[in-house]
Amino acid sequence: MKVFIQSEKNGIPRNTNLFCAYCGFKEMGFEIIPFSHVEQLDKATKEDVVAGHIGMIRQRLTQLGLPIPELGYPHELSGYLGRKIWNDTINHINNNPELWPVFIKPHEDKRFTGVLVKSPKDLMGCGSDGTDFPVYCSEPVNLVAEWRCFVRYGEILDIRRYSGNWKCIPDYTFMEKAVSDYTSAPNGYGIDFALTAEGRTIFLEVNEGYSLGTYGLLPIKYAKLLSARWAELTGTTDECNF
Secondary structure, eight states: OEEEEEBOTTSOBSSHHHHHHHHHHHHTTOEEEEESSGGGGTTOOTTSEEEOOHHHHHHHHHHTTOOOOOOOSOGGGGGGOOSOEEEEEHHHHHHOGGGOSEEEEESSTTSSOOEEESSGGGGTTOOOTTOOOEEEEEOOOOEEEEEEEEEETTEEEEEEEEEEOTTOOOOHHHHHHHHHHOTTOOSEEEEEEEEETTSOEEEEEEEETTSOOOTTOOHHHHHHHHHHHHHHHHTOOOTTOO
8 A cells, every 4th residue: 555645846845734634654664656636536546535625635535536515414413413503505594694603614525614604704615606416504603612533443543622722621522422422424524523602512513534633633643543544445455454
């Protein structure tokens, strides 16, 4: 197995997440090949792990003729949401200000970053040349801190705070129970939680494991998580499953 890492023309990984992947795979002894365009992956095999931004990974999966899953809000975790979630479309939200304030995020992973819509300016950058598309909607919640759980083969590798007050402490039992109840989970993913101003820990969203912000996760753990999800998506053997 080789590892292809999206890089700049000078061979340096494009961002800190990819540098973390580089360090992890390198430390485990895998051959690292930098690339910058999907066309450069023609000589890669299905077994070769590709690390890159979400758009690049989607291009590679399409190149391999593989489906691109959307994780959404798993039904097993509906009891952990702690707020109302519903489906709508971007145009309907845009044209009906009586629905504001509302938090929205696209069904298509990372089409745009989730945003709290309180005024027309908050919708800037959320459209797509007049194309209507589905979004998840959430009633606003006052969050004081947010964390990401990194999960590989059902085991929590680490929990990292990425936003809010560092003094806050979430309900770790709540997090562990949610991970345990997520029976349809992929082999590698991130799951975000938050602490509300009222002191409740709630489930925010699930993030795909094939392209994930590290937030300080140790390189080998990150590389193994990427490998687990890549092997699952491609139907190949996870050579980092040790």
